[in-house]
Amino acid sequence: MMVEIPGVLTPDEVKQFRSLLEAADWRDGRHTAGHVAARVKANEQLAQDDPLAIKLSSFILERLGLVSRFVAAALPLKVLPPRFNRYTGAGSYGDHIDNAIFSVPGAPVRIRGDLSATLFINDVDDYDGGELIIQGEFARHQVKLPAGHMILYPASTLHQVTPVTRGARLAAFFWIQSLVREDNRRAMLLELDDTIQGLAADTPDHPSVVRLTGLYHNLLRDWAVT
Ligand code: NI
Numbered sequence: 001m002m003v004e005i006p007g008v009l010t011p012d013e014v015k016q017f018r019s020l021l022e023a024a025d026w027r028d029g030r031h032t033a034g035h036v037a038a039r040v041k042a043n044e045q046l047a048q049d050d051p052l053a054i055k056l057s058s059f060i061l062e063r064l065g066l067v068s069r070f071v072a073a074a075l076p077l078k079v080l081p082p083r084f085n086r087y088t089g090a091g092s093y094g095d096h097i098d099n100a101i102f103s104v105p106g107a108p109v110r111i112r113g114d115l116s117a118t119l120f121i122n123d124v125d126d127y128d129g130g131e132l133i134i135q136g137e138f139a140r141h142q143v144k145l146p147a148g149h150m151i152l153y154p155a156s157t158l159h160q161v162t163p164v165t166r167g168a169r170l171a172a173f174f175w176i177q178s179l180v181r182e183d184n185r186r187a188m189l190l191e192l193d194d195t196i197q198g199l200a201a202d203t204p205d206h207p208s209v210v211r212l213t214g215l216y217h218n219l220l221r222d223w224a225v226t
Pocket of ligand 1: 096097098159
């Protein structure tokens with residue numbers, strides 16, 4: 001399941017992020033890739049202990065807790081602190097699948113990546129190329145979203161970032177361990193949630209709203225692993 005989450009950051013916030021990130025201490029991104037992925041990776045990243053990365057990362061983490069669409073779609077149990085990357089000068093990241101398990105710097109915590117997230121920090125007309133291409137079961141999806149918007153997709157999928165041939169592409173990226181590990185179950189819960197919201201908006205007093213809401217929680221109770 002791929003879900004677009006609009007407006008995670010406001011236009012003013014992305015503007016601030018951009019000006020801070022333009023002056024940041026960018027490093028070669030290959031250092032953080034595994035052996036296989038490093039062969040196809042050509043971008044720059046901020047070190048995880050970079051004070052600016054820590055500051056912006058905490059801001060995004062706090063914000064995510066308030067974005068109801070993110071909470072409904074991801075059903076997050078643990079969220080890895082967002083990292084930051086930049087693609088310029090034909091930089092790209094060829095086909096790869098993300099690691100399964102991540103460590104949290106400075107904490108004895110490990111996170112299983114169920115979902116991958118990319119939060120776009122600059123506007124689509126700031127750069128050419130830089131599409132995130134996600135190989136779905138039946139189709140390839142091309143994703144390039146406005147600044148402040150985010151895409152969530154299953155971490156198990158093959159994906160790539162196409163070469164950035166003009167300008168710079170800035171993004172935050174991170175992984176989420178979900179309460180519900182199976183993508184299809186998460187997709188059904190989101191569909192049920194959306195259906196209940198629609199029904200409750202049209203006929204708030206209909207007794208089915210209460211029954212369906214109960215069903216939602218009982219399914220989540222059955223499927224959630226904490
Ligand atoms: Ni990746």
